Amino acid sequence: MIAANKLSIQTPKPVDATTDVSSVSYPQIKERYQVAGQGHLLTYYEDLPNDKQTALLAQLQSINVERANRIHQKATTCPSPLLSNQSVFLAPLPEECFDSTLEASPEKIQEWQQIGLSQIAQNKVAVILLAGGQGTRLGSTAPKGCYDIKLPSSKSLFQIQAERILRLQQLAGQQSEAAAKVVIPWYVMTSGPTRPATVQYFEQHNFFGLDSENIVFFEQGTLPCMTFDGKIMMESKHEVALAPDGNGGVYAALRGSGVLADMTERKIEYLHAYCVDNCLVRVADPVFIGYCVQKNADCGAKVVRKISHDEPVGVVCLRNAEFNVVEYSEIDDEVARRINQKNGQLSFGAGNIANHFYTVGFLNKVESFESELEYHIARKKIKSVDFATGEIIAPKVPNGMKLEMFVFDVFPFTQRMAVFEVDRREEFSPLKNAPGAGQDCPETSRRDILQQHVRFIQNAGGNVVVGEDDQQVDGAPTLEISPLVTYSGEGLSQIVSGKSIKTPIKINSLQDFEKAIF
Template identity: 75%
Template sequence: MISATTPLSIQTPKPLDASSNAASQTFQQIQERYQAAGQGHLLHFYDDLPEQDQASLLAQLQALNVERVNRIHQKATTCPSPMLSNQSVLLAPLPDECFDSILEASPEKIQEWQGVGFEQISQNKVGVILMAGGQGTRLGSSAPKGCYNINLPSAKPLFRIQAERIIKLQELASKLDGAKEKVVIPWYIMTSGPTRPATVEFFEKNNYFGLDSANVSFFEQGTLPCMTFDGKIMMESKSRVAVSPDGNGGVYAALRGSGALSDMKERDIQYLHAFGVDNCLVRIADPVFIGYCVQKNADCGAKTVRKRSPDEPVGVVCLRNSTFNVVEYSEIDEEVAHRINPKNGQLSFGAGNIVNHFYTLDFLNRVESFEGELEYHIARKKIKTVDFTTGQVIAPKQVNGMKLEMFVFDVFPFTQKFAVFEVDRREEFSPLKNAPGTGEDCPETSRRDILQQHLRFIENAGGKIVVGEDDEQLEGVPTVEISPLVSYSGEGLQQVVAGKSIKTPILINTLEELKQAVF
């Protein structure tokens, strides 16, 4: 198994000794290789660098697959997405056979899916992949976004909320007949280079939030060089190539290169749930979603939420030229966006993407076979770079280059059996993207949505909320927070609160505290 104290990582070559014969030969080989690739300018300042910087630059260039970078640039610039070119594009709604909605399903069907999912969890067949490479820059924090405190009464950061949901789910699954002696849901956490040290330190400082550290692994998101529009790799200094993360779609290569896929195989995991760190309502390893996809015999699946309106600016899961894909709102014309499905009165293109996916391990292993066919997306940016004439680093006032990235949903067209599962937005989707005080997808809305959900937990269990005079309600929402260690999704509360009242504000950390609070 992978040790959590020596987290997964893609190995990088050791710096070369610039004074040795071998290094001199390696320099010549690298120089010839980069000149042949049209990227010889990366060694422009080499002779002027101190030996340590020479060694560092050579190590970076040796590790970089420059031929692959050139292929990616060519593909991105000459074979753009059909949606952005003059190619004929045919959009079609999701086929009925691949789509179900928890909003329309019967309680019996939901319970059936949940039973199938719990069975897989109880047999240690399910793992989770967290995409957590982002920093909280927009939130006014330089820390990894998962460290962010959304100002709940408990002051729990996102990482702790998610960890405690895993702990509770393991506990629930362990009670099933025939469950493994120790039910484990391994957690694979993708960081970026800048966020990895802080993420690992945060977990260690907090004792992995109660999880066994042997079942928490970290791996790094890949990077790609920044490039000029004519295909030249940019440099951030005389001795370092300018790079940027390769997008959340880089998770597939990172899982493979880090050894995470091998670890999954060793553990005999068959199903994976993947999600982004910024959704405070995410149901990690959701048994209902897992069970639904397993019953569908899907190799890949996506959770969606119903679009609030035809004009809501979210990507939509649908068919594009007969293959599954996510089409951005800006790429759908007004008539198509407003089209109604006569069978149910809902939008025909209303399956809003929330970056919440199911995979079989077999599918994740198969990605390598079609990776060369995946789309690369261009983000035009202002990129600090070295002026090759003056040697000075310049901060451009206008866009001067591009960052290349893949999206996590770019694999959808290559699935053999795809499943889409619509969930209740109120219960499962509240993204944290914007600065405090903006009023949309911000810390305040995340806090509000969790508290509102916990109110529903109490009320759905037959309890009554009594608002206390000292409850400083946010946006009129009474303050009730229930630890995930008490309830994963509202289960187990009815026997305590049915027919009784509970006074706010209240933070419930244990079932015993809840029993003492009701009256």
């Protein structure tokens, strides 16, 4: 087995690398890039000091320039059929691949949960965290997972998620088929810039109580930034302008970093993948895992019910008979308004929340169809070298493009897809916007967690009384329950049923309930 702690600190070989830079000369690089139509990247080579010449050659060698050209050509000449004149037929999800916790019986949900717990107990489940985002829009220089949404406990997103894993390992360990030690490996994908700070943050917090050998850090890939006519841009005279290849780059990164091999060594069969910014995410959710396993799915997606036909969220549906995520702006208003006569809900109402299930077998197949995946163009203002003057220009309007894949671009290639609708209040509260924005911001994230914990008590038969000294924020009583106490509300009824709890209160252990119950 790959030593996870070793894997977590090594720099993976770039996915695009071909040969060792030490064996490549300047003339070879120059010829290769001239043939590819990108010879301008060596314009200033002769004027650079030796160390910067070496750095530039190393970077150029690590880039598969031919692949970059192919990606640009495909993205600009073969756009999504929804953005071209190609015939497109959208259809709702087939009934046989869709279920909802909002409609399912408690017995059915319990059945799915038991299946999922059984798989976790046998050490067949791991988690992929897409954690490459920076907290820039939140006013933070740290990775987004380090962000404190100002809960009473001051826990970061990383800590909340880690403690959910710890609690779930404990719950799975109570199953009759449990391994001697239940482990849910946590594979954390960072970007290049956020990796050092992310690893350091985990180390400073002693990996939040998890075994460091079961937390594996790896980096998503990058692609060169390009002008609209396909020329690779330079950030400086000795550096190519690079950008992350999108969350869809996770598939190539899993291969190139050795993570897929590590999963095979650990005998992992099922993966749960999610984005770091959802404070309500149920990490390695046994209900979701169990549902997908029961469906024999090779790929699965959690969705939430759209609030309205025009809510600006992508929809999981069929596009030309293939599973896909269609952006809200790409769906005709008449289609968006259609109602399913059987349940009275929107026919195209499965809102995408970037929360997925995979089998390891499916992830290993991605390489075989990767060349067919779509690449999406993001038009950006990119600081770059003006080759006419040699100056670095900070443009005021978009001057180039970043090319990226989306994590859901693999959906059309699945053979057995499962789509699972969950309660938005319980499982989806993204952190996207700056404090004070009023939506998808730190205040709403904090509110949604605190309100959920109130529901935990109420659903367990208890009553929550707001104390006079509770300075509620955003209308949410100050009641925080550590994930180490309960994963999704389990285990509370025998403690709080028929009793009242007074806020403000922060519960870190079962004993803390004694201080609040009256």
